[in-house]
Amino acid sequence: MNATMLSDFATRAATVGVDVVPFAVPFFILTIVIEMVWAARRDPTAYEPGDTLTSLAMGLGSTVAGALVAGLIALVMGWLYAHRVATVPVLWWTQWWMWIAVFLLDDFNYYLFHRSAHRMRWFWASHVNHHTSQHYNLSTALRQTWTGFPALSFAFRVWPAFIGVPPGMLLTVGGINLVYQYWIHTEAIRRMPRWFEAVMNTPSHHRVHHATNPRYLDRNFAGVFIVWDRLLGTYQPERDDDPVRYGVVHQLGTFSLLTVAFHEWASIARDLWRAPWSAKLGYVVRPPGWSHDGTRDTSDMIRARWLAGQEQV
Numbered sequence: 001m002n003a004t005m006l007s008d009f010a011t012r013a014a015t016v017g018v019d020v021v022p023f024a025v026p027f028f029i030l031t032i033v034i035e036m037v038w039a040a041r042r043d044p045t046a047y048e049p050g051d052t053l054t055s056l057a058m059g060l061g062s063t064v065a066g067a068l069v070a071g072l073i074a075l076v077m078g079w080l081y082a083h084r085v086a087t088v089p090v091l092w093w094t095q096w097w098m099w100i101a102v103f104l105l106d107d108f109n110y111y112l113f114h115r116s117a118h119r120m121r122w123f124w125a126s127h128v129n130h131h132t133s134q135h136y137n138l139s140t141a142l143r144q145t146w147t148g149f150p151a152l153s154f155a156f157r158v159w160p161a162f163i164g165v166p167p168g169m170l171l172t173v174g175g176i177n178l179v180y181q182y183w184i185h186t187e188a189i190r191r192m193p194r195w196f197e198a199v200m201n202t203p204s205h206h207r208v209h210h211a212t213n214p215r216y217l218d219r220n221f222a223g224v225f226i227v228w229d230r231l232l233g234t235y236q237p238e239r240d241d242d243p244v245r246y247g248v249v250h251q252l253g254t255f256s257l258l259t260v261a262f263h264e265w266a267s268i269a270r271d272l273w274r275a276p277w278s279a280k281l282g283y284v285v286r287p288p289g290w291s292h293d294g295t296r297d298t299s300d301m302i303r304a305r306w307l308a309g310q311e312q313v
Contacts, residue, residue, distance in 0.1 A: 077171075104225075106160070125147070134251060
């Protein structure tokens with residue numbers, strides 16, 4: 001591919017976007033099969049048929065849901081770009097540094113979204129299904145939401161169009177970000193080289209994020225670069241003396257697709273029906289586990305109680 005072809009490709013990607021995810025699907029399938037073979041020999045408990053099927057079905061449903069609303073998201077991005085407050089010169093669309101800058105911005109926006117998805121129950125209701133597996137393997141990466149659009153979580157990623165970033169560029173780097181996060185859902189890789197662990201998100205870092213251990217709750221929100229967590233105080237290394245336990249604090253105990261996809265939305269509805277008017281908003285915007293009468297635990301409360309116990313030992 002010569003310079004002219006690269007320039008034309010970059011211009012097209014910035015203009016209409018390039019969806020890299022379909023190109024990665026064969027890689028996803030191949031590596032899941034390889035990991036299954038590895039698990040059969042090294043760790044037979046790594047894969048459970050019902051759990052794996054649930055993850056794959058959630059991934060398929062997420063793909064369908066995404067396709068149904070893709071046009072609406074494109075309209076939002078187009079509107080923001082049409083009313084942009086600045087214009088990025090077309091010449092910059094083909095520059096490598098521009099793509100890196102937008103990729104970094106998009107990854108930081110993902111960090112903000114991901115942190116919010118664990119700290120505000122409205123966003124958590126859409127995101128929680130990704131955490132419901134008690135296993136941690138490459139198929140878990142495909143356990144994605146069906147309700148990201150109604151939850152408005154896309155707002156974290158599309159706003160740069162308003163400051164002049166071409167929508168196609170945002171869609172392209174967003175897809176690359178998503179594909180990167182696939183490989184970090186595995187126990188087959190223990191640690192990467194120290195320099196890599198210092199900068200990039202890795203299986204070790206992301207295992208912490210999927211853990212229910214008090215030490216690990218609400219940590220390591222990174223997409224690609226773990227430096228955001230290191231800079232903003234949400235980083236926690238994986239420790240050999242505290243093995244990771246996966247899932248959610250209150251495990252679902254079912255492989256039902258409807259339960260996995262919608263259980264937290266149903267729970268919010270029940271709380272809104274039962275709560276006094278003065279507390280209703282809290283069940284939407286406060287952290288998961290918050291209750292107006294203090295009968296439930298948030299992750300902060302669980303961690304504080306655990307830390308108090310550690311100090312007494």
